[in-house]
Amino acid sequence: MGTRMTFVTEEEGINVFLKSKEVNFELAVQNPVYRTASIPKNTFLTLHEKLYIMMKGKLGTFNLYQLTGQLTEELHEQLENLGTHGTMELNNLVRHLLYPVTMNILFKKGLFPTDERKIREFYQHFQAYDEGFEYGSQMPECLLRNWSKSKKWLLALFEKTIPDMKTYKSAKDNSMTLMQAMLDIIETERKEEESPSYGLLLLWASLSNAVPVAFWTLAFVLSHPTVHETILEGISSVFGTAGKDKMKVSEDDLKKLPLIKWCILEAIRLRAPGVITRKVLKPVKILNYTVPSGDLLMLSPFWLHRNPKYFPEPELFKPERWKKANLEKLAFLDWFVAFGSGKYQCPGRWFALLQIQICIILILYKYDCSLLDPLPKQSPLHLVGVQQPEGQCRIEFKQRK
Structure with missing residues (x-):
């Protein structure tokens, strides 16, 4: 469709992708951002760095653990709605x-x-938007009628609710929400008309990958009885054995349960995005090739995470491999690039990991869970974002006594 893409698969090309100043993230994604969220290119380039710095600070590890109490409360509230037992599709x-x-x-x-x-x-509109996001990022909207309808519905939702978001005050501590901090920057730059579009982009970024990561982590854990048993023993040692209490989760509690974070990261490694991209600004030499300016340079985390040179026995779910990562100092394993790399790594990565950790702890603390279907394969339909499951995967849950 008129776009030249050059894929890098070996170390020299990967280093150029991750470290060269001649390749650019913002210019690579400005077209998809315009198509999927209707944010004009000049607005995106004006605001991106300011918004990124704000999000990196607000969702960084220094501020993050203030959210553990809120996350725990909200998750308890949603778990109440599940009742004492049932069977559900795990993704749902x-x-x-x-x-x-x-x-x-x-x-x-x-x-x-x-x-x-x-x-x-x-649910209907967000799932239609999410499932068609990759096509919407590349194709004219007029060819994607259902996707376009859901995109417009979500933009209208934000247009209607943004006035309430601006004036919202937290009952607990009056702290600003992430959306309020974003609206402040957008208004300072006098781009208020783009506020619903940024709301939609934040909504997609915060939900589209966290949900499949939580799905795969639970599916992998429940498919590996030894890992499942070890996690249950850890949860009991920290929180006790009763499954009904609305217990609180603290930063110290999470540090005592490293296996859960290892499982999340191992699930991400195995189901990482198909591609991430940069735009070539000036010709770059890789091995014996010169990649011309204007090309999109493409790197596949999915391929890279399956290179046995970097990840021995790459197809196996081995959470213990993460013992070698210095997660206390916020360092992943070498060559793990699921969150991107360099200047614009995903600013919400620590929030997503925290949210999924607490979610898994509360589900396994409150319920005895078992899968009713075999672990599904990943769907081959999408390159962007964490891989979705192919086929159903049902879970049975019963409240622990």
Whole structure:
């Protein structure tokens, strides 16, 4: 479709992708951002760095653990709605928990609907938007009628609710939500008309990958009885054996349960995005090739994470490999690039990991869980974002006594 892409697969090319000043992230993504969220290119380039720095600070590890209490409370609230036992498609169960929690924390308490009909309507439109996001990022909207309809519905939702988000005050500490901090920057730059578009972009970024990561982590854990048993023993040693209490989760509690974080990172490694991209500004030499300016340089985390030179026995789920990573100092394993790399790594990565850790702790503390279907394969339909499952994967859960 008129776009030249050069894929790098070996060390020299990967280093150029990650470290060269002649390749650029913002220019590579400005077209997809315009198509999927209707943010004009000049606005995106004006605001991106300011918004990124703000998000990196607000969702960085220094501020992050102030959110543990809020995340725990919100998740307890959603788990109450599951009842004492049941059977659900695992992806739906994770959506049921994480959609409302994320929206109520990052945007405004009560933003996620509580009326059953409105919840179904939101699910229908967000899932249609999410599933078509990759096509929408490359193709004219007029060719994607259903996707376009859902995009417009979500933009209208933000247009209607942004005035309430601006004036919202947290009952606990009056701290600003992430969306409020974003709106401040947008208004300072006099780009208020783009506020709904940035709301939509933040919504997609905060939900589209966290849900499949939580899905895969639970699916892998429940498919590996030894890992599952070890996690349950760890949770019991920290929180006790009763499954009904609304216990609190602290930063210290999380540090005592490193295996859960290792499982999340191992699930991400195995189901990482198909591609990440940079735009070549000036010709770059890789091995015997010169990649011309204007090309998109492409790197596949999915391939890279399966290179046995960097990840021995790459197809196996081995959370213990993460013991070697210095996670206390916020360092992943070498050549792990699921969150991107360099200047513009995903600013929400620590928030997503924290949210998924707490979610898994609370589910496994409260319920005995088992999968009713084999672990699904990843779907081959998408290159952007964490891989989705192919086929159903049902879970049975019973409240622990």
